[in-house]
Amino acid sequence: MTAPTTRDSRVPGQRRGARASAADVLEPVLHELFAGPPPFALRLWDGSTTGPADGPRVLVRHRRALRRLLWQPGELGLADAWISGELDVEGDLAEALSAVHRGLAGRPVGRPAPRSWPALAAAAARLGVVGPPPPRPGGRARVRGALHSRGRDRAVISHHYDLSNEFYALLLGPAMAYSCAYYTSDDQPLQAAQEAKFDLICRKLDLRPGARLLDIGCGWGALARHAAVHHGTRVTAVTLSARQHAHARTLVAEAGVADLVDVRQCDYREIAADAYDAVSCVEMGEHVGKDQYPDFAARLHALLRPGGRLLVQQMSRGAAAPGGGAFIEAYIAPDMHMRPLGQTVDLIEAAGLEVLHTEAMRPHYARTIDAWRATLTQQRDRFDALVGRPAVRLWELYLAGSSLAFAEGRMGVDQLLARRPGDADRPVRPAEWYGN
Template identity: 55%
Template sequence: MTPPATLTRPGAAHRLVSAAETALGGPLPVRVRTWDGSEAGPDGGPVVVVRSRRALRRLLWQPGELGLAQAYVTGELDIEGDLGDGLRRLWAAARERGRHTPRLSAADRARAAGTALSLGAVGPPPAPPASQARLRGGLHSRARDRAAISHHYDLSNAFYRLLLDETMAYSCGYWASEAPGFTPADSQRAKLELICRKLGLVPGARLLDVGCGWGSLTLYAAERHEARVTAVTLAREQAAYVREQVRERGLQDRVEVVCQDYRDITGGGYDAVATVEMGEHVGDAEYPAFAAALHRLVRPLGRVLVQQMSRGRNAPGGGAFIEAYIAPDMHMRPVGETVGLLEGAGLEVRSVESLREHYVRTISAWHRTLEERWGDVVALVGEETARVWRLYLVGGALAFEERRMGVDQVLCVRPTAEGCGGMSPTPEDWYTGLEGP
């Protein structure tokens, strides 16, 4: 007599993939492995490893990008294989599904709830990871802005020394050469030189560096172009680093470092004003006042350079993960809208240059450094924060690659009352020699 066949329940991966494909209205673009060792989904690509039921519970309470990010940074979910390839496939699927968003029936929802219950994923919401920003107060109040900047930039100077090159420039480089010996540091120096040329700096010129970071532009302009620079930052760690560099390089007579909000900058009459990737932190409602401050602080015929990230016309910009973990309260808009706001403040826009492809290379270089120094990074800031940065850098490079985000240099001049801009109608050899010797 033949014994009856034993009915085996499908593994957690099969049930999870089936529920996900029903919800998404199509096949998953990645393979899935779950905590019980079962696998399902297409072969030949990255594998999403769901290490615990807690990851699913996060997605039940925070469906979408934020829930996935929380599970990833805690290690409850991982990607086996190329993280960038996995994110690229997921974004491509999201774009495709966006055109055909499925409508779940009551039966579909009941089936999904039953699957979650059977997998043990039902329960109270897990606490957010420790690395997630927790801000209080009114949006873009001085105190909240200070806390938002501190969350990201005061992580520690030691961390940024590990991540960045010797220029300590934490912004898009300018890859002026394809030569094998052209390094990330060379790309940053080329960017700094390009900014100084666009601003027309000459010895003794007064430059205001708003959101100076670790002082790469401030120090370069003071040393190479003999400008007199006022450097402004909200981050205490950054201000301390720049002051230390000023002392070491003997630039006390050329550089003043001020730790304050841009809204508190007094005076004016600067020959040039630069703000490099700081405008994203200003806020949408506050940007007209920020643009007006740039106009007020520069003298007539003085120049203003804004290097700022943008978003594609139909793209979300930073997204839930970036705003929760990297740059809380940031706001990006299409570059044309920023140009309009600068013009509305009375500045004449003379040049707009996209650096989008340059940022793909810059962020990819930072990511390589992160992986090469992974052990040192984990020892300094912990595994969770290291994973935040891995996800941030890989996802950021992909966003610029796919034109969901951009970055641009916008050069303006404050014209005289008679409308004179005082600039040559040609670029005046801005780009000559940037590729180095």
């Protein structure tokens, strides 16, 4: 049962009959927007509060946060206010987001009816939030050109992955893997879970000494290094990111496998067709694009020898929400497209590949992201020094929202194993993948 709404409508020292507080003015607006009491409490810039006492508490530190919402209602306005420090929460951000999401379930939230506009405009004027649009915080992607042209795709990748190798090394840990780990026990640390993921991929691909692996979207080179060091595989590792390319080259050289690993900075469309024994694509397919994916799948088929195997690890979501949302599109990864797993299976099969096995990994991703979030929280001062406080707040919001999306089943991630049909297909034995 929801506790009664509590509100201190007076700032400290204010006498009865004095000027109304921000909470007094805002409370009927919130009831109009949420078709009832809001599912969270608010503490406003003048010290007044409104909302249920037992809900999460949102802090509006500056009236400029509301001006942002006037000019840009919804997710992006809220994100800009958060990144700018004008909006905050008490306690854990992910818990607050989850509570608000649960509280909103079934509520007809949306634009107020036109009959309410005059009253809302008057409230905005009384709150002092009417004015020109505030300047946007830094960090939004600036990309131009035709959707999924090579130049645009390169700019999109550079925006996110070229932020700072030092930042990613601190966030991701020694594994330097920016993808879902694979936890084999309840108490396994992140580093070991990432290594378990690398080895699971190598076993599914049946990698053996001398085999040739093409790793598309190789990140900072961790999988390529693992395949070379532990399986004797010859690897061609490909990335669009200049900083990933430089790090991966150093990584394989320090591991003593530079003779086995060729790291290239190029687009997957620039790779010459060859007879690779295996191809891996770990969380890169989301960047390919809806209309481009059939050609991408056909390209994967052409790059494999008959009997060669393909491992795609890829995020998925419902058909009604194929992108990452307004915040993700603006700040993290523009032009993303995700689909239900079954549709990806259809596209892979339409390209002439035989799907052998799929494995859902969604709970592993929530745990992976929570490990990154813990590092970001525990070492916030170091992250601030590396990229600045607004960028750290951006990442706090990004990781908290992403963790919830996987934990609550609104997004998934799957490993899909396929092969190009051939005359001497080695039998698939999943029991071998999960052994010692």
